[in-house]
Amino acid sequence: MPPGELIKRLRNAHRLSQRELAYRAGTSQSAIARLENGDEDITWTRLRSILSAMGDEPVLERKRLTSRYDPGDLMRDRDMSPEMRLANGIRFNNFASRMALAGAEARAKNARPA
Numbered sequence: 001m002p003p004g005e006l007i008k009r010l011r012n013a014h015r016l017s018q019r020e021l022a023y024r025a026g027t028s029q030s031a032i033a034r035l036e037n038g039d040e041d042i043t044w045t046r047l048r049s050i051l052s053a054m055g056d057e058p059v060l061e062r063k064r065l066t067s068r069y070d071p072g073d074l075m076r077d078r079d080m081s082p083e084m085r086l087a088n089g090i091r092f093n094n095f096a097s098r099m100a101l102a103g104a105e106a107r108a109k110n111a112r113p114a
Contacts, residue, residue: 002038003035003042003047004036004037004038004042005038006047007021007047007050007051008036010051010056011032011036011054014054014055016054017029018032018036021050021053021054024054025049025050026049032050035050044058044060
């Protein structure tokens, strides 16, 4: 969740106006609005200060990136020469093209009246 969305959700949960939160956090209402709208980047220190003004504390966590690429495959590709990576890319592109054509042919065949 973006920091601005977190600030807005918590502010609403605590039933505070932007002006009230700004007063507690020692900033302006317009600064809170800019943060909530994502119009201004926020530092960890400032986020912590604003959340502390509401009696909350941010917690930083990590999560594994979702990727369509296997990390092992990426490492193997990285060890290949540029020529080998290019050849692999061309082979994959040819394979993907054949699959796309086969899919289009199958759809066309199924679309014909019996």
